[in-house]
Amino acid sequence: MPYLLTGAQGQAGRRLLSYVVSLPLPNTDAQLLAAVLAIRAARGGVGNVTGTDLSTLRLEDARAAAAALRGLGWQIDGVLFDGDPTAAVAVTIPDLARETGHPLPVGEKLRSRVSGWVARTLTAKPVKKLPPAARLAGLFLAAHGTCDSAGQIPADLPEACRAALPDLLAKGFLAELSQDRYRLDEAVRHLSGVRPPTGGQATRPGAVPSSWPQFNADAWARWKSEATPALRRHVEAVEHCALCALPVDRVAQAFMVAPRPMVIAKATMGAYGKWKGLHPDRGSLAAEFTVAFRAEHGHGPSYYQLTSGLGWGLDRSLGAYVVTRLVKNEWLVTTGAVPWTLRPGPAAQAQGIALPKARTEAPGDVPAAV
Template sequence: MSYVASLPLHGADAQLLAVVVAIRAARTGVGNVTGQDLRSLRLADAEGAVAALTALGWQARGDLIAGSPDVPVGIAVPGLTDGGDHRLPFGKVMRSRVSGWTSRTLNAKPVKKTPPAARLAALFLAAHGRPYRPSVLPEDLPEHCRAALPDLLARNFLKELDGDTYLLGDAVRHVAGKRTAPVPTVRVPDEEEPVSWDVWKGEASVALRRHVEAVESCPLCGLSTARVSEAFMRKPVPAQADEKVRAAYAAWRENQSEPGPRAARFAADFRAAHGHGPSVKQLCQGISERKQPRRLRIYLVRQLIAEGWLTNTEPVPWTLRPGKAAAPSGTSAPRVRAS
């Protein structure tokens, strides 16, 4: 991806085509592409993209536009044939794997029907991304790709987008280019053995256990046992609200009409339907049209709690409910009991 970003190409169409050709030309300096391959990229201007590569000296040994769609056309890439120092470090097996990875990423459901700039951005982010941890936006990410990032967030290709950091969505973790080895479990003699989920619930109070069971068995949320247990058993870590988060909150607040009353009503309706309160993420999704980064969601809910529109039983998750400020309007949390 960095190799393509370094080329004097300015459009997403040409850059996306260059990625495919460069990967296929990595070992021999010649990449074979068919007319069907070109059409599958769904470029806005395929002829312009081919012309842009030709202007760089990439020579097609045939007619890629009007020729037979099934006949491979070799494209010679001078920068990959001028000696070993110029070749991409791919062996035969690695080249095939990278080519397959490119196809899987471009055809991932969240981006399959997006414009070329969004799919090119998806390749950059997947190549530099890790499956379960936030990653930093690559420095050589083209500007037209940066403009497509909100669309990738809205389509769930990205789970989080916070300034220059991002987290790949759950559905595309398998295409993450930077794999991290699992952290080995090291037993510290002075530490207690971690308890199992069943043991933890058995040691919880009656009221807490009822709440846990209401969340765990909620048919509307459909949460996995792993997700519920992780939320209840993890140690709370305070989220820092820096200037960027506060500025994002101020911008969000300016465009909202009565967010406090709406949040209180949503929390009350949610509890009545589910038998438990919403999570921070569920509440923010219920009162906002756009997805927000995790730190903004936490700060947003904290502000609503500070203003009295919401309250909760911190640090117990899924306990948000209307606060005292909502009482005059008649919005109150229904009393619910888990069966």
């Protein structure tokens, strides 16, 4: 079956689950409900849910789970339990309505895809009748799993979910399970959130096939050996990033070949004018995305990874222009022409959106923030 998530969407799914388990909730009932509600309300802090949706979750005590979320300030009307089960009820999550410091910075398209993935995973045949702890565990392992190899059990998997892992193996959600490793069963690998390389090429949707005929492994090794220590660390973080899974010649080309000057067509500038009017929060969302991306990947996003990860659905020329405007307006900053170095700029930092304090580098080194 076709994969439900791109690499960027898988990252958003993992960020959703990390956010949910960071909340002070009493059990997996409340955590599972929080996951469904949070992704629906990720854009603007308000999402719709029906009584039928609630029933599908098969919570052991749905009212108690809702009460636990209300204790965090989430606004869940009691009509969800007592009214028409098919009627949409708005749920408000104040934490997700913030303009700065948003814990789930996603675009609408990305939000919708991740929400659909959550629903499909929870209703997959091997898990749909299991208790909440097992289904929440299924979400975690799908989000962190690959389509063709064993993965590490995520460190933030709740203990109740860890105890339910044998049930996922018995029901065929997992093909293998050891103390700290697992492999998704073939029947559910289309739910996996990590896109690994295959045959030397990236399987990440949207990746451009390698076409640089001048690549030479020895020349690449020499280039890295002559780089400053900080730049070399950054290069190797990108080159060996399992989440990006980029071919080595693609990485080498990005660093070794000077980028061509950007030529902006009038049509692109016109499209940008219309697009920016529909995205007034583009600066803060982009800056927050770079912080979250860097925390997971160990390096900043590329222009494409930024625009696609936010679900903006832009072609490459418009996407590149959008990012250059974000840099020009100081929402983002990049280290010269060094790729994969996007991070929050002065305008974002003024709103409290910043990376953890970087190390002090020796003069002439690429800053640690790369």
